[in-house]
Amino acid sequence: MLTGFLVFLTVAGIGIAGLAWISPGRLEPLRDETWAIIPGSISERVFVDIGGIRQGMFIQSVDPANPVLLFLHGGPGMPEFFMEQEFPTAISQDFTMVWWEQRGAGMSFATDIPPASMTIEQMIADTIEVADYLRARFGKEKIILLGHSWGSYLGIQVAAEAPDRFLAYIGMAQIAHQxxxxxxxxxxxxxxxxxxxxxxxxxxxxxxxxxxxxxxxxxxxxxxxxxxxxxxxxxxxxxxxVVRGIFLPVWRVRAYTLREKINIWRGKLWSRPFFWDALLRDDLAKRLTRFELPIYFFVGHHDHTANAELSKAYFDVIEAPTKEFYLFENSAHSPLFEEPKLARAILRETLNA
Structure with missing residues (x-):
């Protein structure tokens, strides 16, 4: 009995030590084909006070002068930087890519976040504040906003609230009526x-x-x-x-500390109840159809997490200075990661990057 317990403790200790070893909390620099660090590039872990709490993000770009693209992850509460590690998009070649982790999620999770602050109004305000931080830091009048899944529900509301901050809004797997x-x-x-x-x-x-x-x-x-x-x-x-495609890949990301990896799952469980019911019931086509900035939808033909036909029906009633609907024939819920070359080409052409 004692021997078995000691074996268990030994195995558990080795497992924890292994997780700590692959969790240094360091973001690798951007490198070229010869593995040399790209001169002038940035690859940073950044923490900023947003809406009164410390919030984290990864910023990567081969050239910080490139257009800034702010990515709003899904969930609610599920950061997606692991997707960039599993399905590299090379999008930092064309844009200054910002992987912000929203209030209550991942690097932005803390046990002392006031539950009363977990509202869609606060999330919209946080997003605008992050955009303003990025505009000031990189000297841009406007940046690009891309929302994925839950991030598209948040993002399209931000686009309606603050069109003056953004060159365009891109809804990937755009939620319409969940x-x-x-x-x-x-x-x-x-x-x-x-x-x-x-x-x-x-x-x-x-x-x-x-x-x-x-x-x-x-x-x-x-x-x-x-x-x-x-x-x-x-x-x-x-x-x-979910285990092989999401859970295990998160644990492999070396840019997180072990605590941050644990907080990804704590944050996902904690954040979701604050927003899920409203997200489900909200029919965006009935209340949010007029926009003062270009609107683009990236939708996977095989997406049944956020139904592609509902996304198209919502797109059809939208009024915007410019709008385009892109259907990715070989994608499900994540076209940017599933068909990155096509997505990058569209982004470059559409946004003149």
Whole structure:
């Protein structure tokens, strides 16, 4: 008995030591093809007081004079810098790329954040304040705003609130009416699994109701992610499980400290309840359609996390000085990471970068 306990402690100690070793909290410099550091490039971990709390971000650029692109991650509360590590976009070649971790998420998580401050109004104010910090630091009159998933729900509201700060808004996997998207996802998956002959999954999904009246059932939330990823219609076409596609990659990112990695999961669990119900019920097409800046949507053809057809229907009712809808045929929920060359080409052409 004692021997077994000692073995357990030894293995646990080795595991913790290993995690600490791969968690130095250092961001690697940007390098060229010969592995030499690119002269004049930046690759920084930055902490700034935003909305009264310390908030963190990664900033990378081969040339800080390039246009600044502020990335709003999904979740709520789920930073996405790990995606850049798993699916390198090389977007820092064209833009000064800012991976901000929102209030209550990752590097910006703290146990003393007032719960009363976790509102969409405060998140909008935080985003504008981050934009102002970046505009001042890099000497830009305007920057670019890109929101992904939950970040698109936040971002499009920021774009409406403060168009004077931004050259353009890009909605990736743009949310339109998330509860309706969940209903469509369930219908799609029941049909898909029935065609595959997976009656076990069909029974699970049929016993997991989703409705406009009652919202999402606990059973749906238990089966949703696994069912989506097994069909290749979740985070990416290649993400076959949350564990292998999201959980483990986060732990491999050396730019985080061990505490920050733990805080990613603490922040995700803590942040989500503050916003999830409002996110589900809000029909953006009924209240937010006029914009004073260019609007671009990047949508994956195979996206059933934020339904692609609903994104297109929302896009169609938007009025903006310029607007374009880009459908990525080989992508699910994350076109920038799934088809980075195409996404970069569109961004360069559209934004004259």
């Amino acid at each position: 509860l309706r998207s969940e209903i469509l996802a369930r219908d799609f998956m029941i049909d898909a699994y029935r065609k595959l002959g997976d009656e076990r999954m069909v029974r699970k999904l049929e016993a997991a109701p989703v409705s406009m009246k009652d919202g999402l059932s606990p059973a749906w939330m238990r089966h949703r992610d696994k069912a989506m990823h097994q069909l290749g219609v979740g985070n990416t076409r290649d993400t076959l499980s």
